Amino acid sequence: MIRNIKLYFSFLVASLKRMMEYRVDCIVGMVSQIAFQIIELVFIWIIFQTTDNIADWSFEHLLLLYGVMMLSISVTDLLFDSTYDIGKRLIRKGKFDTILLRPVHPLISVLGESETSTALGYMILSVILIVSMLIKLQVSVTLFLILKILYFGILGGFIIGGIQTIFSITGFWTYKSNEVVWSVFQLHKLAEYPIEIYNKFIRILITIILPFAFASYYPTLDYLGLNESNLIFIVPLIVIVIWIIAINVWNWALKKYRSTGS
Amino acid sequence: MAIIEVKNLVKKYKISEKEHGIIGYIKHLFHPKYKEHIAVNNISFSIEEGELVGYIGENGAGKSTTIKMLTGLLTPTSGNVVVNGIIPNEERIKNNKQIGAVLGQKTQLWWDLPVIESFELIKKMYEIPNEQYEKNLKKFTEILDLEDLLDKQVKNLSLGQKMRCEIAATFLHNPKVVYLDEPTIGLDILVKENIRKFIKDINKERKTTVILTTHDLKDIEEVCDRIILIDKGTIIYDGDKENFKNIYGKHTMIEFIVKNKNVNITLETSEEEFEVIDESDKNIKIKFNHDKFTVMDIVKLISNYCEILDIHIQEEGLEEILKEIYRGEIIDD
Amino acid sequence: MISKILAIAKQNGKEGLYYRFDLLLYIFNFIVEITVYIFIWLAIYNNGNQIQGMTFEQITTYYILVVSLSPIINWGINEIMGNAIREGEILRELLNPISYFNYYFGIRIGELIESTIVGVLTFGICSILFGVLLPNGILNFLFFIIIVFLAVIVVYFFELLIGMTAFYTNSIWGVEIFKRAVLSIFSGMIAPITLFPEFLQKIANFLPFKDCIYTPINIYFGELTNMEILQVIMKQYIWIVVLYIIAKIIFNKAIKNITVNGG
Numbered sequence A: 001m002i003r004n005i006k007l008y009f010s011f012l013v014a015s016l017k018r019m020m021e022y023r024v025d026c027i028v029g030m031v032s033q034i035a036f037q038i039i040e041l042v043f044i045w046i047i048f049q050t051t052d053n054i055a056d057w058s059f060e061h062l063l064l065l066y067g068v069m070m071l072s073i074s075v076t077d078l079l080f081d082s083t084y085d086i087g088k089r090l091i092r093k094g095k096f097d098t099i100l101l102r103p104v105h106p107l108i109s110v111l112g113e114s115e116t117s118t119a120l121g122y123m124i125l126s127v128i129l130i131v132s133m134l135i136k137l138q139v140s141v142t143l144f145l146i147l148k149i150l151y152f153g154i155l156g157g158f159i160i161g162g163i164q165t166i167f168s169i170t171g172f173w174t175y176k177s178n179e180v181v182w183s184v185f186q187l188h189k190l191a192e193y194p195i196e197i198y199n200k201f202i203r204i205l206i207t208i209i210l211p212f213a214f215a216s217y218y219p220t221l222d223y224l225g226l227n228e229s230n231l232i233f234i235v236p237l238i239v240i241v242i243w244i245i246a247i248n249v250w251n252w253a254l255k256k257y258r259s260t261g262s
Numbered sequence B: 001m002a003i004i005e006v007k008n009l010v011k012k013y014k015i016s017e018k019e020h021g022i023i024g025y026i027k028h029l030f031h032p033k034y035k036e037h038i039a040v041n042n043i044s045f046s047i048e049e050g051e052l053v054g055y056i057g058e059n060g061a062g063k064s065t066t067i068k069m070l071t072g073l074l075t076p077t078s079g080n081v082v083v084n085g086i087i088p089n090e091e092r093i094k095n096n097k098q099i100g101a102v103l104g105q106k107t108q109l110w111w112d113l114p115v116i117e118s119f120e121l122i123k124k125m126y127e128i129p130n131e132q133y134e135k136n137l138k139k140f141t142e143i144l145d146l147e148d149l150l151d152k153q154v155k156n157l158s159l160g161q162k163m164r165c166e167i168a169a170t171f172l173h174n175p176k177v178v179y180l181d182e183p184t185i186g187l188d189i190l191v192k193e194n195i196r197k198f199i200k201d202i203n204k205e206r207k208t209t210v211i212l213t214t215h216d217l218k219d220i221e222e223v224c225d226r227i228i229l230i231d232k233g234t235i236i237y238d239g240d241k242e243n244f245k246n247i248y249g250k251h252t253m254i255e256f257i258v259k260n261k262n263v264n265i266t267l268e269t270s271e272e273e274f275e276v277i278d279e280s281d282k283n284i285k286i287k288f289n290h291d292k293f294t295v296m297d298i299v300k301l302i303s304n305y306c307e308i309l310d311i312h313i314q315e316e317g318l319e320e321i322l323k324e325i326y327r328g329e330i331i332d333d
Numbered sequence C: 001m002i003s004k005i006l007a008i009a010k011q012n013g014k015e016g017l018y019y020r021f022d023l024l025l026y027i028f029n030f031i032v033e034i035t036v037y038i039f040i041w042l043a044i045y046n047n048g049n050q051i052q053g054m055t056f057e058q059i060t061t062y063y064i065l066v067v068s069l070s071p072i073i074n075w076g077i078n079e080i081m082g083n084a085i086r087e088g089e090i091l092r093e094l095l096n097p098i099s100y101f102n103y104y105f106g107i108r109i110g111e112l113i114e115s116t117i118v119g120v121l122t123f124g125i126c127s128i129l130f131g132v133l134l135p136n137g138i139l140n141f142l143f144f145i146i147i148v149f150l151a152v153i154v155v156y157f158f159e160l161l162i163g164m165t166a167f168y169t170n171s172i173w174g175v176e177i178f179k180r181a182v183l184s185i186f187s188g189m190i191a192p193i194t195l196f197p198e199f200l201q202k203i204a205n206f207l208p209f210k211d212c213i214y215t216p217i218n219i220y221f222g223e224l225t226n227m228e229i230l231q232v233i234m235k236q237y238i239w240i241v242v243l244y245i246i247a248k249i250i251f252n253k254a255i256k257n258i259t260v261n262g263g
Helices: A002-021 A023-047 A059-083 A086-091 A095-100 A106-112 A118-136 A143-168 A179-192 A200-209 A217-223 A231-260 B021-030 B063-071 B092-098 B115-126 B130-144 B159-171 B189-206 B217-223 B241-248 B295-303 B318-327 C002-017 C020-046 C056-073 C077-086 C089-093 C100-130 C138-167 C172-186 C198-206 C208-212 C214-221 C226-261
Strands: B004-016 B034-047 B052-056 B078-083 B099-103 B177-181 B209-213 B226-231 B234-240 B251-259 B274-279 B283-289 B307-315
Touching: A002 A023, A002 A106, A002 B115, A023 A059, A023 A118, A023 C020, A023 C172, A059 A106, A059 A118, A059 A143, A059 A179, A059 A217, A086 A095, A095 A106, A095 B099, A106 A231, A118 A143, A143 A179, A143 A217, A143 A231, A179 A200, A179 C020, A217 A231, B004 B063, B034 B063, B034 B078, B034 B226, B034 B234, B052 B063, B052 B189, B052 B217, B063 B078, B063 B177, B063 B209, B092 B099, B099 B159, B115 B159, B130 B159, B130 B189, B159 B177, B159 B189, B189 B209, B189 B217, B209 B217, B217 B318, B226 B241, B226 B318, B234 B241, B241 B318, B251 B295, B283 B295, B295 B307, C020 C056, C020 C100, C056 C100, C056 C138, C056 C214, C077 C089, C077 C100, C077 C138, C077 C172, C100 C138, C100 C226, C138 C172, C138 C208, C138 C214, C138 C226, C172 C198, C172 C208, C198 C208, C208 C214, C208 C226, C214 C226
Parallel strands: B052 B209, B052 B226, B099 B177, B177 B209
Antiparallel strands: B004 B034, B004 B078, B226 B234, B251 B283, B251 B307, B274 B283
């Protein structure tokens, strides 16, 4: 286990080095990610021209929630970005065979190939949003709060990354860039807004079935001191459960893949 | 005990039969039809430690499927593979530590990184002790002439440079068994020779078992002692390389340098199992079955027509023999 | 010439059909997007707010139409062209026995069939899920379709223009972002333009993109008089001519540069 984690980081460092080779693409990716998010922020800003709250969340609250989600996404992007196109990048070209021949679990190799230029964009934006909104909302920014934000940001990244990894196995059969993963990932948008606005079905979807809300909504409640249900404490548990499922699903897919070949 | 033991190995594929168009697609969705294809049909062999085995056969004969099962990439439909006491398919990662593999053009190196960094990652992956790593690196650098390549990015290397690095990467962790699938494809002669020499050296020094599949039979002639020939999923020959030639290589080529030739020998002779391949005023090339004729027979025959200045005798090479086997000219008995 | 365009269109539509599975996923993505919008607006209406005289049903229909129209209006020739220019493909494409603009317009028309299917399916599924208002009369619906088709042409030339920046810059992505930002804000994709602050409304009125999403939806609701609709159509024709001329001039100049300097 320790050995695997160490190797994962060695691979990741290699990926980051590789990313540095394409500095211009990196900056473009970063800037464009920020731009995309700003379009979304313009939307929020426009709706607040007509109202002063959404389900009792003010403009500042909403931006804070948005920033918290961005932080989780940036972690996902940085650490687990490489699963969505395994079909096209690895399986179809047979490159996956070389990964299977390594003395490491293939999931470690695949996840270690994560290289994303958008992560930095998300991160910058999330830091700006979180810090400025906390100040505006007059929440006292203590060291403890900062550590908490980092802690839940990383765990949130693991939640979303785990969900992506589970669905990434479809790449073993589609041989293409995996729109399934992308679609599932898109569901995180639902958790960029307070879950009070949704009906029961969507609430269950983003808290129990695909617990995106634990990467944004519940931590935000906690930072705002509104955490009445203490649901925040099950976040580490959720991470563990999701990753156990992810690893098992992957092992199952590997077994299938090896009995049919490519 | 043999290092590789293969018993009654079978691999069947299901191939889905799809009709064209949307209607066919929908039909397939509800009522899938499959055709069974037997890629490897009940093969058995065992390989001793330190052997250099050439695994040959035409495209689609089942070579890659076998290699994939030996490496644990593919689960056999039935039968057993044991490599150094490990069933590759069941203990894949453990098996991976003791083997090395080159799979054609698929690189195990990191494309955008300098070669040396890929080596460092491999060192970490295989947990190669420092001392061994340094020693191997130094040695491989010398034999494969990698000195100037180590700091270059893999993507900037030529095909030959890349393969040299690839080979080095494969042997860094002192694997017990190495599978080389088409390691010389597309390379120029000097690089090919370099790689062949490397394989032979390492084999001699460490008793590394090597299984080589290739289209270039010169690789096999120069590197391997043993040949396993597979055709349509079954092994049709397994044994010594020289013996293989004796059994299947029924022809000898003989070339005469002559003068004062005044007749066309092609027209004069009409023997079976005797063929004039090339003829000019100064030169005659003949291919004959050495079961039927001796070299002396041919020399006598030719001396009837002209004065012989020089003779070259050439045994049939692997390549020609295989061509004849594939064409069905040699019937197995 | 039309037949050539149609031939290319047919070929492309056929290829596209093989991506049915992706198609469903696209629709799924649109539904996710719209779900967010609709629930946010629902929360706002639940506060008892009245938004610029729009009812909740109208705003729901507005967003359903936005997500259904967006695959039809947007295409992405700028990216295709950008890559072709960057990789030198464009020289081969210039050898086609049909002009570059027409060639890609043909492909666009073929793709339009597919994206229309996506759009209609999205509309159908969303109207079942969320409920939708029907168009205000057949005539308005016909005008709606005409204006959307003209919008497709306007956006096509706009994307061509954007794509041509690849002659001068390597940043295909950056330009793509710029395009999306402009389109999604000023066409009214993110919200009805009447809700915008004054200065944004002024910019939107000046640009052609408002008539690609916002105006047709308002025609669908029956908010415009026939006279106003005719004015919109005239405006679109003018924009098409203007954009075409600009694109042609830049393209010819750039091609001359390439063929003279050898890329």
